[in-house]
């Protein structure tokens with residue numbers, strides 16, 4: 001069983017049941033009486049066992065005209081209707097949870113566009129869009145890497161921690177239910193982000209890493225981290241949910257999930273897989289896996305122990321609805 005909250009020994013599992021969390025929800029309900037605020041993600045996993053997440057955001061925005069070199073997160077203000085369309089499309093496809101267009105909304109990533117002072121504002125705007133589209137579904141507030149991994153040591157850890165705090169607080173104020181730390185490759189950056197999200201908010205925190213297969217056949221992040229070590233680092237930092245995102249496609253995920261499950265038994269495991277490895281065709285990334293191909297690989301990922309399955313780069317609402325059918329039909 002994936003009941004991380006029944007063990008009693010697991011500190012990370014306690015806070016989402018505490019009264020502070022409930023008070024926040026009640027406050028939010030009172031503030032925004034129009035929307036039925038969801039129960040927690042882990043609470044839903046108790047009643048529903050397995051849930052469907054959404055698909056890609058970046059490639060969906062590119063399809064709506066986002067150009068290379070343009071800041072995706074700024075679209076939360078300048079192209080709000082297009083961002084809302086993506087959120088609504090995933091709700092219509094049957095997702096139980098949707099992400100936010102805030103992957104790079106931290107002050108280090110935004111500095112590239114001269115927008116570093118707007119991290120909190122853009123994170124909040126992103127969460128507010130997904131909150132509005134989600135209704136009573138869960139909103140996963142996306143928090144990607146700072147892009148500073150190779151420079152860690154040059155930039156004080158306290159500054160990186162503060163940047164993640166700022167983003168997490170913005171996501172909470174916009175109405176996110178969960179902080180989703182994603183596409184991580186270094187244990188120290190992931191731990192900083194998870195700790196910042198735990199300490200700046202009373203939201204649940206999920207943390208997913210990106211793996212590639214090495215020449216010797218093992219799954220490792222860009223920084224050489226194994227699935228087991230990645231999962232342990234995330235849980236030690238306070239993550240409620242762990243998992244893998246992006247990467248080389250759904251076919252790789254069952255092994256990764258199995259390794260994580262052994263390392264952190266009792267913690268729910270989430271998978272957001274790419275639609276395979278992209279091929280560059282005339283300057284455009286083409287993702288090889290159709291909804292049918294991806295959906296056909298979901299069963300083995302569920303069997304390996306994942307309880308939340310969705311997509312990353314190259315996936316669309318059609319991928320999500322195809323995967324949703326498999327998740328709903330799964331009995332195990």
Ligand SMILES: [Zn+2]
Pocket residue numbers: 245246247274312313
């Ligand atoms: Zn991706």
